[in-house]
Amino acid sequence: MIQEKPSPAFATEEWLQWDERHVWHPFTQAGTAPPVTPIVAARGASLYGPEGQSYLDLISSWWVITHGHGHPRIALALAQQAMILEQVVFAGFTHPPAAQLAAKLVARLPEGLSRLFFSDNGSTAVEVALKMARQYWYNQGKRKERFLAFQGGYHGDTVGAMSVGGSSGFFEPFRSLLFPVDWVPFPATWQGDAQVDGKEREALHALDRYLSEHGSSCAACLMEPLVQGAAGMRMCRPQFVQQVAERLRAAGVLLIFDEVMTGFGRTGTLFACQRAATTPDIICLSKGLTGGFLPMSVTVCREEIYQAFVGDSFDRAFAHGHSFTANPLGCAAALVALALFEEENTLPRIAQLEAIHQARVTALADHPRVRYPRVVGSIAALDIVADDAGYASRIGLFLRKFFLERGFLLRPLGNALYLLPPYCISDSELHQAWDCVAEALHQLPPVTASEMNGQPV
Numbered sequence: 097m098i099q100e101k102p103s104p105a106f107a108t109e110e111w112l113q114w115d116e117r118h119v120w121h122p123f124t125q126a127g128t129a130p131p132v133t134p135i136v137a138a139r140g141a142s143l144y145g146p147e148g149q150s151y152l153d154l155i156s157s158w159w160v161i162t163h164g165h166g167h168p169r170i171a172l173a174l175a176q177q178a179m180i181l182e183q184v185v186f187a188g189f190t191h192p193p194a195a196q197l198a199a200k201l202v203a204r205l206p207e208g209l210s211r212l213f214f215s216d217n218g219s220t221a222v223e224v225a226l227k228m229a230r231q232y233w234y235n236q237g238k239r240k241e242r243f244l245a246f247q248g249g250y251h252g253d254t255v256g257a258m259s260v261g262g263s264s265g266f267f268e269p270f271r272s273l274l275f276p277v278d279w280v281p282f283p284a285t286w287q288g289d290a291q292v293d294g295k296e297r298e299a300l301h302a303l304d305r306y307l308s309e310h311g312s313s314c315a316a317c318l319m320e321p322l323v324q325g326a327a328g329m330r331m332c333r334p335q336f337v338q339q340v341a342e343r344l345r346a347a348g349v350l351l352i353f354d355e356v357m358t359g360f361g362r363t364g365t366l367f368a369c370q371r372a373a374t375t376p377d378i379i380c381l382s383k384g385l386t387g388g389f390l391p392m393s394v395t396v397c398r399e400e401i402y403q404a405f406v407g408d409s410f411d412r413a414f415a416h417g418h419s420f421t422a423n424p425l426g427c428a429a430a431l432v433a434l435a436l437f438e439e440e441n442t443l444p445r446i447a448q449l450e451a452i453h454q455a456r457v458t459a460l461a462d463h464p465r466v467r468y469p470r471v472v473g474s475i476a477a478l479d480i481v482a483d484d485a486g487y488a489s490r491i492g493l494f495l496r497k498f499f500l501e502r503g504f505l506l507r508p509l510g511n512a513l514y515l516l517p518p519y520c521i522s523d524s525e526l527h528q529a530w531d532c533v534a535e536a537l538h539q540l541p542p543v544t545a546s547e548m549n550g551q552p553v
């Protein structure tokens with residue numbers, strides 16, 4: 097709980113008017129959206145409004161907060177770093193927080209992922225990975241130019257990231273801008289899914305067919321391992337990830353893991369690739385990297401990939417960089433956020449959150465409006481039967497309002513309801529959230545009988 101109530105220098109109504117007149121909010125249809133919710137402070141698992149209203153943050157503020165809002169250790173490290181070195185160009189220069197963070201991250205990643213490129217956010221981490229993969233082959237004189245991805249995957253909103261996420265359904269106006277990408281099915285599964293073996297077999301057949309036809313011209317395959325986030329927290333089994341990796345390796349296609357969402361503990365291990373026991377060639381990390389304090393990302397690759405860029409001509413170099421590459425403040429925050437996993441015993445705590453999720457999801461699984469209950473690590477999700485399933489489902493809007501009015505920040509992806517809390521959430525807070533989900537299920541607007549037969553996840 098915040099001890100002192102923050103006292104902004106101006107009235108809430110005044111700054112809310114500035115917002116209404118001048119601010120364009122992300123992923124929002126301003127024509128129909130309810131008024132924005134003002135937040136002036138945050139601590140632990142809670143956000144606070146100007147009148148002291150509190151909201152339990154069950155989506156970790158778009159999946160970025162790991163140890164909790166306003167963690168004092170991270171805040172202090174940031175303040176201290178700001179007094180020492182706030183920013184320096186990273187081409188031709190370096191600084192202690194960046195070098196230390198690179199070494200510490202590499203030590204925690206699966207063996208072999210040893211060379212780290214900094215950028216600004218999840219989308220740029222993906223852009224970097226795609227360009228890295230493409231130029232890796234180009235520098236060796238090989239024409240491997242295609243990209244493969246999984247249906248439904250989402251990888252960010254820049255043009256390359258939209259291209260590989262082009263089957264997510266978010267990017268219609270930009271279709272002609274996107275480069276061609278090939279897709280294979282993602283065998284989404286859930287508790288008690290009797291068809292999972294068949295779905296995986298089909299997906300692997302599709303992958304085999306693709307690789308035998310196009311493997312020699314494919315640069316890389318991009319995957320969100322274990323959980324497709326924005327697609328509605330669609331989950332797959334570790335053995336599927338392993339089988340995909342084996343096939344790609346045999347076909348000489350690089351495997352890129354987009355762990356922008358799954359990284360930093362979400363799936364129960366520090367990185368989802370560890371739970372999936374699979375090492376990719378390139379991994380993209382962001383969101384939880386700084387504990388949610390600052391935007392920053394890294395793309396980490398195998399040394400062999402890096403060596404393909406080393407030579408005596410600039411043409412071979414990776415001509416990519418952002419103004420704030422390896423910002424020292426972000427690195428300082430990330431160093432503490434990483435250390436806290438040990439110091440606060442975070443992974444065992446995530447296992448406890450997973451057990452609570454499992455118990456509560458199982459208790460709701462037989463509810464007539466619930467489909468596809470699923471849990472991995474700190475993420476729990478279920479689909480709600482709706483007559484307009486998908487991201488724009490009215491059920492999602494109904495639920496957002498329902499939860500917010502009761503002090504819970506839950507933001508379903510259409511009719512896919514999920515909980516992805518910061519790891520500092522207490523057992524009782526998490527149970528309160530699940531109690532509210534159970535209450536919401538009883539108050540849902542009705543659907544037609546035919547919808548009750550279920551929709552594909």
Ligand SMILES: Cc1ncc(COP(=O)(O)O)c(C=O)c1O
Pocket residue numbers: 217218219220222250251252253320325326354355356357358382383
């Ligand atoms: C898997 C994945 N990749 C990439 C991104 C894009 O990250 P950012 O919003 O930081 O650009 C996201 C964002 O949600 C994501 O979930």
